[in-house]
Amino acid sequence: MTKPLFETIALIGIGLIGSSLARVIRAEGLAGHVAIATRSEATLEAARKLGLGDSYFSSNAEAVANADLVIVSVPVGASEAVAREIGPHLKPGAIVTDVGSTKASVVRQMQPHMPETVHFIPGHPIAGTEQSGPEAGFAQLFKGRWCILTPAADVDAQAVDRLAAFWGACGSTVERMDPDHHDMVLAIVSHLPHIIAYNIVGTADDLEAVTQSEVIKYSASGFRDFTRLAASDPVMWRDVCLHNKDAILEMLARFSEDLSSLQRAIRWGDGDKLFDLFTRTRGIRRSIIEAGQDTDAPDFGRNAGKADVPGAAE
Numbered sequence: 001m002t003k004p005l006f007e008t009i010a011l012i013g014i015g016l017i018g019s020s021l022a023r024v025i026r027a028e029g030l031a032g033h034v035a036i037a038t039r040s041e042a043t044l045e046a047a048r049k050l051g052l053g054d055s056y057f058s059s060n061a062e063a064v065a066n067a068d069l070v071i072v073s074v075p076v077g078a079s080e081a082v083a084r085e086i087g088p089h090l091k092p093g094a095i096v097t098d099v100g101s102t103k104a105s106v107v108r109q110m111q112p113h114m115p116e117t118v119h120f121i122p123g124h125p126i127a128g129t130e131q132s133g134p135e136a137g138f139a140q141l142f143k144g145r146w147c148i149l150t151p152a153a154d155v156d157a158q159a160v161d162r163l164a165a166f167w168g169a170c171g172s173t174v175e176r177m178d179p180d181h182h183d184m185v186l187a188i189v190s191h192l193p194h195i196i197a198y199n200i201v202g203t204a205d206d207l208e209a210v211t212q213s214e215v216i217k218y219s220a221s222g223f224r225d226f227t228r229l230a231a232s233d234p235v236m237w238r239d240v241c242l243h244n245k246d247a248i249l250e251m252l253a254r255f256s257e258d259l260s261s262l263q264r265a266i267r268w269g270d271g272d273k274l275f276d277l278f279t280r281t282r283g284i285r286r287s288i289i290e291a292g293q294d295t296d297a298p299d300f301g302r303n304a305g306k307a308d309v310p311g312a313a314e
């Protein structure tokens with residue numbers, strides 16, 4: 001039996017991401033001991049029933065006391081409170097990381113509470129679903145996905161390599177990035193799509209009063225895709241919006257400008273403009289699938305040009 005990557009891992013927060021980590025850590029033998037802490041007693045009890053860890057704590061501070069790796073998996077708005085609690089109890093030499101969907105704000109919230117004796121390396125697995133809670137997790141969640149680490153320039157390189165090796169063992173490919181750059185990129189590829197989904201489903205719900213049950217009755221797959229994203233956890237996404245405010249507002253401004261331009265094209269019957277945009281975006285979808293980034297989608301890459309490929313027929 002090979003030695004685990006870490007003797008003790010503490011998981012703070014045991015929802016979708018924390019419980020998926022617990023499962024992959026167990027499946028891959030990445031820790032000798034997994035300590036779990038979470039805010040509510042009911043969630044801690046659920047984690048215990050699911051057998052996700054080796055020890056369970058109501059106190060975040062107690063859970064981290066002996067840990068070599070601490071992974072904070074809570075809504076980004078709770079990062080400061082957690083860092084304040086655990087800071088004085090961290091073991092010297094420990095690696096402290098998180099999984100939050102925004103990074104600059106997490107650094108601002110957590111860094112001041114980190115003692116100099118620990119290695120603080122923020123992270124973000126680009127992997128998730130619209131589900132939340134400890135029952136929703138699964139060990140394969142991170143497989144074939146990216147994980148972005150945003151360490152400060154002066155962080156110990158060996159500690160960063162060790163954390164990268166951990167994510168690699170979870171099945172992810174690791175990239176390093178500056179926190180502000182991360183926030184700008186994620187604003188367009190993840191945060192805006194969720195905001196647009198919340199908005200369109202909200203608009204349709206408002207229309208429901210006018211159209212009675214037609215919104216549900218005739219909802220086509222396009223609208224259904226939006227409802228999946230719009231079913232994502234309200235606390236998590238409230239916090240993402242509040243904690244990546246600048247980047248999201250900048251991307252929303254760009255988005256609104258482009259939407260106005262599309263609106264004009266429709267109003268003035270500019271079919272060429274519509275056709276050109278729709279052709280360009282179809283190419284983007286295909287290149288994502290060719291790059292193997294969408295495991296649920298039909299494989300345009302292998303079957304390109306064949307008649308039975310959805311969307312390929314002209």
Ligand SMILES: NC(=O)C1=CN([C@@H]2O[C@H](COP(=O)(O)OP(=O)(O)OC[C@H]3O[C@@H](n4cnc5c(N)ncnc54)[C@H](O)[C@@H]3O)[C@@H](O)[C@H]2O)C=CC1
Pocket residue numbers: 012013014015016017018037038039040043060073074075076078081082099100101102124125126127128129130131132133134233236240
């Ligand atoms: N859901 C997703 O698809 C993804 C989420 N993330 C990020 O992962 C983090 C966790 O998200 P999920 O696991 O989806 O959320 P979740 O709602 O499933 O779980 C959050 C957990 O944090 C706990 N918690 C809240 N405040 C706490 C505190 N002060 N101390 C200890 N525990 C506390 C809750 O009890 C719960 O167990 C968030 O920052 C989110 O932005 C990152 C990638 C994907």
Ligand SMILES: O=C(O)C(=O)Cc1ccc(O)cc1
Pocket residue numbers: 100101125126127128129130190
């Ligand atoms: O469910 C989906 O489609 C997602 O986009 C999951 C997701 C949500 C938040 C993240 O920070 C990363 C991934």
